[in-house]
Amino acid sequence: MNEKVIQIDQLVKRYGENVAVDHFHLEVYDGEILGLLGPNGSGKTTTINCLLSLLQYDKGDIRIFGKEMRPEAYDIKNQIGVVMQNVAVVDTLNVYENVDFFCGLYVGDKKLRKQYVEEALEFTGLTDYKKYKPKKLSGGLLRRLNIACGIAHKPKLIIFDEPTVAVDPQSRNAILEGIKKMNRDGATVIYTSHYMEEVEELCSRIVIMDHGKNVANGTATELKATLMNRETIRIGLPEKTESVLQGLSEINHVYKVKIDGDDVVIKCDGGDHNLVHVLSYLTDQNVPFGRVSTELPTLNDVFLEITGKELRD
Amino acid sequence: MFGRIFYYKIKELMRSYWLIGWNFLFPLVLATAFYLGFGRMMTDDPEFFHTIPVGYIVSEDVTEENAAFLDVLAELTKEREDDVAVLKTTEYDDREAAIAAMNANRISGIYIIGADIETIVAKNSISASTLNQIVRTYENHATTLINIAKDHPESLQKAMDLLSEENTYIKEHTFQRETSAYMQYFYALLAMTALFSSWISTVILEGICANKSESGKRFEVSGAGKLSSIGAGLLAGLLLQCLSNTVVICYIEYVLKLSFGMPIWCVMLVTTLGSGVGISVGCLMGSLIKNPALLVVVPLAFSMVCSFFSGLMWGNIKQILEYHCPIVNRINPAALVTDCLYIRSTYGATPMYYQNLVILAAITVGAMLLSSLILRRRNYVSL
Numbered sequence: 001m002n003e004k005v006i007q008i009d010q011l012v013k014r015y016g017e018n019v020a021v022d023h024f025h026l027e028v029y030d031g032e033i034l035g036l037l038g039p040n041g042s043g044k045t046t047t048i049n050c051l052l053s054l055l056q057y058d059k060g061d062i063r064i065f066g067k068e069m070r071p072e073a074y075d076i077k078n079q080i081g082v083v084m085q086n087v088a089v090v091d092t093l094n095v096y097e098n099v100d101f102f103c104g105l106y107v108g109d110k111k112l113r114k115q116y117v118e119e120a121l122e123f124t125g126l127t128d129y130k131k132y133k134p135k136k137l138s139g140g141l142l143r144r145l146n147i148a149c150g151i152a153h154k155p156k157l158i159i160f161d162e163p164t165v166a167v168d169p170q171s172r173n174a175i176l177e178g179i180k181k182m183n184r185d186g187a188t189v190i191y192t193s194h195y196m197e198e199v200e201e202l203c204s205r206i207v208i209m210d211h212g213k214n215v216a217n218g219t220a221t222e223l224k225a226t227l228m229n230r231e232t233i234r235i236g237l238p239e240k241t242e243s244v245l246q247g248l249s250e251i252n253h254v255y256k257v258k259i260d261g262d263d264v265v266i267k268c269d270g271g272d273h274n275l276v277h278v279l280s281y282l283t284d285q286n287v288p289f290g291r292v293s294t295e296l297p298t299l300n301d302v303f304l305e306i307t308g309k310e311l312r313d
Numbered sequence: 314m315f316g317r318i319f320y321y322k323i324k325e326l327m328r329s330y331w332l333i334g335w336n337f338l339f340p341l342v343l344a345t346a347f348y349l350g351f352g353r354m355m356t357d358d359p360e361f362f363h364t365i366p367v368g369y370i371v372s373e374d375v376t377e378e379n380a381a382f383l384d385v386l387a388e389l390t391k392e393r394e395d396d397v398a399v400l401k402t403t404e405y406d407d408r409e410a411a412i413a414a415m416n417a418n419r420i421s422g423i424y425i426i427g428a429d430i431e432t433i434v435a436k437n438s439i440s441a442s443t444l445n446q447i448v449r450t451y452e453n454h455a456t457t458l459i460n461i462a463k464d465h466p467e468s469l470q471k472a473m474d475l476l477s478e479e480n481t482y483i484k485e486h487t488f489q490r491e492t493s494a495y496m497q498y499f500y501a502l503l504a505m506t507a508l509f510s511s512w513i514s515t516v517i518l519e520g521i522c523a524n525k526s527e528s529g530k531r532f533e534v535s536g537a538g539k540l541s542s543i544g545a546g547l548l549a550g551l552l553l554q555c556l557s558n559t560v561v562i563c564y565i566e567y568v569l570k571l572s573f574g575m576p577i578w579c580v581m582l583v584t585t586l587g588s589g590v591g592i593s594v595g596c597l598m599g600s601l602i603k604n605p606a607l608l609v610v611v612p613l614a615f616s617m618v619c620s621f622f623s624g625l626m627w628g629n630i631k632q633i634l635e636y637h638c639p640i641v642n643r644i645n646p647a648a649l650v651t652d653c654l655y656i657r658s659t660y661g662a663t664p665m666y667y668q669n670l671v672i673l674a675a676i677t678v679g680a681m682l683l684s685s686l687i688l689r690r691r692n693y694v695s696l
């Protein structure tokens with residue numbers, strides 16, 4: 001196993017009555033892209049803010065690069081790059097100046113900084129917009145500038161907090177590709193999102209967060225494997241009579257029958273030949289049916305299974 | 314790191330419309346308004362730069378003691394250290410000729426020296442009050458001189474010397490005070506400009522503190538030390554404020570052509586200390602205030618209120634405070650700045666002048682220390 005870059009133990013952060021982060025634990029290993037997946041309000045940003053010593057927390061232990069993280073731990077901070085959820089740039093400075101300014105907080109050497117800034121602009125596709133003021137940039141470009149400002153100094157650990165919110169699909173793909181490239185170049189990445197497709201595509205390991213708790217963790221395959229004995233059958237059914245639905249739900253191993261548009265979605269847990277049983281039931285009852293498909297579990301199903309609610313509302 | 318932050322904060326501030334508006338344009342507009350309002354009186358008043366022309370007539374019934382007034386007049390027509398004589402006298406034979414000259418504006422007033430000294434003046438002006446005051450002072454001294462002559466004739470010469478020193482007193486304290494009454498408004502304007510820097514300060518803090526802005530978060534997650542980042546930002550703010558002061562000072566001195574009555578660097582020294590107070594008090598405000606709207610309103614209100622009590626809108630307020638509640642004038646930074654400028658131009662570098670400079674510096678240091686304690690203690694932010 002690789003070296004531990006981040007270790008969070010028993011982290012608790014309360015806002016009055018509201019427990020935003022609840023005995024959360026997290027380990028991040030060198031070289032991985034760790035996805036922190038959770039719905040809005042699940043405590044991802046709060047966790048990141050505590051991790052960065054921006055926020056004081058009620059309880060817990062946070063270590064980065066094996067050292068205790070504290071507000072004045074500048075040697076640790078120097079090796080971290082942060083891309084916050086909200087765009088943080090200076091309106092009166094142009095694109096180049098913004099990146100140079102924030103890179104300058106880390107890199108003192110003038111020549112090296114110039115090179116880094118140019119590379120970051122290249123990397124985020126902003127080279128043509130060097131002289132633009134942030135106000136003149138489109139939403140997607142502004143997000144890219146936000147990223148360039150956070151990563152220009154080539155940090156060993158990069159934290160992205162929902163960098164693709166409100167970004168057009170093209171920019172989004174560019175951002176995801178960029179993150180993969182930085183990871184290939186050696187950076188460890190934490191990536192928070194409430195988009196499961198993104199996390200599934202990008203991350204080598206996923207931690208699912210809900211109500212401030214770490215509710216599951218593993219690779220996307222591992223997480224879905226916990227549901228592997230689950231089967232979802234989707235059938236086009238023109239006549240959805242009460243008795244047919246009742247009959248379907250009484251088949252062995254079927255635990256849920258749901259109407260989804262023209263289709264009926266049947267969820268089975270365990271058992272073999274569920275599809276055969278369902279189809280023979282329909283044939284016996286002389287119920288006409290259309291297209292039939294079975295679906296593999298998604299991260300949404302995993303989330304649903306653990307929390308009893310959908311990831312997307 | 315420090316240099317980078319300093320450099321970019323300068324850039325950032327120079328491109329901010331609010332800063333150009335409030336710290337550069339507004340004082341210039343106000344200075345112009347003051348100038349158009351009463352600046353003319355200052356440059357046109359003859360005794361501001363020029364000698365007062367006065368006529369005199371010696372009547373036949375002149376007493377011996379009033380004849381001595383002629384010596385005083387002779388004394389006052391001599392040039393002083395600054396090459397300006399107080400009076401330029403012309404003798405007339407009769408009242409009609411003198412009045413004709415006065416009506417023709419050749420002289421500002423007439424002394425008729427007889428059993429009494431009668432003063433006739435053209436209009437109620439500063440010249441008039443000066444001419445009257447010369448006579449009053451003379452009369453007070455005449456009594457003294459006569460008494461001395463009676464009791465200690467050997468001291469008469471010394472008393473005469475004192476009298477001529479007293480003339481110097483008239484010159485310095487009457488004439489310049491009158492002109493400074495107008496300059497007071499410009500001093501208060503400079504004080505206001507200097508204190509506007511408190512707003513620069515809150516803006517700087519806003520950009521560097523994580524609980525105040527998104528870009529502030531970048532500072533606090535970076536390896537740049539918080540206090541040195543803020544220090545670099547404040548230094549940039551101070552530099553720009555001094556630039557703004559210089560522009561306003563040069564505008565008053567060279568464009569409006571109003572004399573401060575002291576070398577330009579003296580004015581700049583005082584306004585720089587005033588700006589130091591603005592920057593440090595602004596930093597204190599920034600470290601205490603959370604509400605973003607208040608971060609703008611409080612420094613502006615602070616500058617305005619302080620300048621109001623130092624006589625920006627109504628020149629007498631400071632005298633009234635001095636009488637009823639002098640402590641306000643000792644701690645109001647705007648009043649300290651105007652006092653410094655006034656004292657320096659009127660009396661030179663007196664102990665009071667240095668005392669005020671020291672108080673300004675002390676407020677700066679105190680506010681800086683206090684805010685660095687607050688900022689240092691706040692390791693974490695409340696987002």
Ligand SMILES: Nc1ncnc2c1ncn2[C@@H]1O[C@H](COP(=O)(O)OP(=O)(O)O)[C@@H](O)[C@H]1O
Binds near residue numbers: 043044045047
């Ligand atoms: N400054 C705050 N004051 C009070 N409650 C907050 C504050 N910030 C976040 N919260 C609460 O903490 C919880 C977690 O929020 P957040 O970390 O922003 O979630 P996420 O980033 O996963 O969307 C939410 O219930 C939110 O309402």
Ligand SMILES: [Mg+2]
Binds near residue numbers: 044045046085161162
């Ligand atoms: Mg969030």
